[in-house]
Amino acid sequence: MTELISKLSLYFEYPFVRYALIVGVLIALCSSLLGVTLVLKRFSFIGDGLSHVAFGALAIATALKLTNDMPLMLIITTVCAVLLLRTGQNAKIKGDAAVAMISVGALAVGYLIMNVFSASSNLTGDVCSTLFGSTSILTLNRTQVQMCAVLSVIVVIIFVLFYNKIFAVTFDEDFAKATGIRADAYNLMIAIVIAVIIVVAMNLVGSLLISALVIFPSLSAMRLFKSFRSVTVCSAVLSVVCALFGILVSIIAGTPVGATIVCVDIVVFFVFLLLGRCRGGAKA
Amino acid sequence: MAQLICENVSLGYDGREIVGDLNFHIDEGDYLCIVGENGSGKSTLMKTLLGLMAPLRGRVSYGGTLKSTDIGYLPQQTQVQRDFPASVWEIVLSGCQNRSGMRPFYSREQKRTARENIEKMGLSELSKRCYRELSGGQQQRVLLARAMCAAGRVLLLDEPVSGLDPKVTEEMYRIIYDLNKKDGMTVIMISHDVSAAVKYADKILHIGKSVFFGSTADYLKSDTGRVFTDVKGSDAP
Numbered sequence: 001m002t003e004l005i006s007k008l009s010l011y012f013e014y015p016f017v018r019y020a021l022i023v024g025v026l027i028a029l030c031s032s033l034l035g036v037t038l039v040l041k042r043f044s045f046i047g048d049g050l051s052h053v054a055f056g057a058l059a060i061a062t063a064l065k066l067t068n069d070m071p072l073m074l075i076i077t078t079v080c081a082v083l084l085l086r087t088g089q090n091a092k093i094k095g096d097a098a099v100a101m102i103s104v105g106a107l108a109v110g111y112l113i114m115n116v117f118s119a120s121s122n123l124t125g126d127v128c129s130t131l132f133g134s135t136s137i138l139t140l141n142r143t144q145v146q147m148c149a150v151l152s153v154i155v156v157i158i159f160v161l162f163y164n165k166i167f168a169v170t171f172d173e174d175f176a177k178a179t180g181i182r183a184d185a186y187n188l189m190i191a192i193v194i195a196v197i198i199v200v201a202m203n204l205v206g207s208l209l210i211s212a213l214v215i216f217p218s219l220s221a222m223r224l225f226k227s228f229r230s231v232t233v234c235s236a237v238l239s240v241v242c243a244l245f246g247i248l249v250s251i252i253a254g255t256p257v258g259a260t261i262v263c264v265d266i267v268v269f270f271v272f273l274l275l276g277r278c279r280g281g282a283k284a
Numbered sequence: 285m286a287q288l289i290c291e292n293v294s295l296g297y298d299g300r301e302i303v304g305d306l307n308f309h310i311d312e313g314d315y316l317c318i319v320g321e322n323g324s325g326k327s328t329l330m331k332t333l334l335g336l337m338a339p340l341r342g343r344v345s346y347g348g349t350l351k352s353t354d355i356g357y358l359p360q361q362t363q364v365q366r367d368f369p370a371s372v373w374e375i376v377l378s379g380c381q382n383r384s385g386m387r388p389f390y391s392r393e394q395k396r397t398a399r400e401n402i403e404k405m406g407l408s409e410l411s412k413r414c415y416r417e418l419s420g421g422q423q424q425r426v427l428l429a430r431a432m433c434a435a436g437r438v439l440l441l442d443e444p445v446s447g448l449d450p451k452v453t454e455e456m457y458r459i460i461y462d463l464n465k466k467d468g469m470t471v472i473m474i475s476h477d478v479s480a481a482v483k484y485a486d487k488i489l490h491i492g493k494s495v496f497f498g499s500t501a502d503y504l505k506s507d508t509g510r511v512f513t514d515v516k517g518s519d520a521p
């Protein structure tokens with residue numbers, strides 16, 4: 001135990017380890033916020049599709065040899081978010097097909113681009129880390145850390161300011177529209193925020209695991225809590241705690257950071273599932 | 285003064301017409317009941333009045349100073365997502381959202397309105413409860429309280445008493461009647477219950493095979509009304 005602590009405190013001598021931890025926590029916080037919306041609204045499939053789009057965008061950025069890949073990813077992912085929302089509004093079935101096409105297409109094109117244009121000697125490693133996240137959060141460079149931090153804070157602020165509107169629009173869109181709330185505008189905002197979250201979270205867990213990071217804390221919270229606010233607060237806390245724990249474990253044990261965090265999320269989910277069962281059983 | 289005007293409106297889905305050529309207007313302070321058989325297009329008409337869908341032909345317009353933020357709405361069945369975590373308080377309060385504008389949080393006054401409507405609907409004890417764990421009648425009252433929060437001047441109700449027991453139904457009609465007569469709220473209500481419709485409403489819109497629009501007294505004298513009230517009204521008190 002003392003050995004662990006001394007090992008950790010050795011790590012924390014380095015400022016970049018501290019920054020990585022802070023940024024990891026921020027990413028976890030902002031990705032948990034829209035969990036309920038993503039689980040329940042039609043945005044769920046958009047979220048999944050967009051994470052694949054982000055993979056394709058990253059491949060393009062890599063091929064172009066951009067030093068900072070996030071701006072390009074942000075642009076491409078946001079544009080796709082808006083397009084997917086549009087098609088989803090026109091016809092539901094067609095929307096699903098469009099998402100499937102775009103997401104699978106983005107994966108294929110992304111991999112192809114990486115293969116053809118990559119100058120790196122370790123192509124498999126590159127692909128793996130874009131899909132499953134960097135093996136260690138410590139490999140993020142300074143600009144990435146800064147951008148992630150700034151974007152996460154923006155997402156949190158937007159969420160707090162629009163919390164009541166997000167609830168109104170996601171709970172009952174028809175009622176919101178009928179009573180003069182600009183639901184379409186807020187849907188657009190939600191889609192853009194989801195795009196930003198996905199680009200940011202990609203740095204932590206990679207494109208295939210983003211959905212897990214977004215959805216698990218909310219699913220866990222929904223086992224125990226029944227109001228929108230308590231679920232939101234609980235999932236934010238869970239996400240932060242799990243991310244913190246996961247990052248520390250990954251540093252000490254040398255496990256891949258994204259997968260470690262998601263595994264912690266899964267364990268917590270089952271704990272909450274059991275707790276929910278017990279409580280439900282006691283009530284009945 | 286006309287608040288809602290329908291000119292030559294035809295309703296339907298995917299280009300298929302359900303009701304054709306409706307012409308009517310609703311004045312401030314009216315109590316209008318929309319009646320007609322199942323599937324005759326009552327809910328569709330209400331959605332069109334609210335701008336949730338476009339009419340196939342014709343025009344729906346708001347008259348005078350009516351804005352969509354003055355409107356409260358009780359949907360027939362809300363497709364609330366099955367697992368949505370939301371408390372009664374959160375849902376009723378969300379009815380006040382349309383008067384928030386760009387303000388991020390609810391004002392003290394909005395919270396008071398929500399509390400008053402929760403009390404009016406007899407939901408005070410349930411206000412912390414989870415919506416989807418309530419009975420059908422309780423859920424209906426929650427949505428009615430939400431509609432009343434949103435309604436500044438016009439209240440549109442799609443079968444507001446379905447799922448309620450007779451005593452609560454009577455209370456509900458009384459509350460709606462008072463809102464209309466005392467607060468001057470325009471009420472547009474879809475109802476299955478023709479006997480209640482003719483009892484409370486000033487005007488009737490009957491849609492279906494034959495269309496009628498006019499005062500309740502005229503409706504009772506009309507052919508459409510007689511057929512409908514004779515059949516339906518025979519077991520009415």
Ligand SMILES: Nc1ncnc2c1ncn2[C@@H]1O[C@H](COP(=O)(O)OP(=O)(O)O)[C@@H](O)[C@H]1O
Pocket residue numbers: 297302320321322323324325326327328329
């Ligand atoms: N979303 C929809 N798409 C296609 N047809 C619909 C839809 N909703 C309702 N309809 C059809 O429109 C007709 C009128 O429905 P509705 O307005 O709900 O009737 P009412 O409320 O008078 O019972 C029905 O025949 C119904 O089958």
Ligand SMILES: [Mg+2]
Pocket residue numbers: 326327328360442
């Ligand atoms: Mg109906």
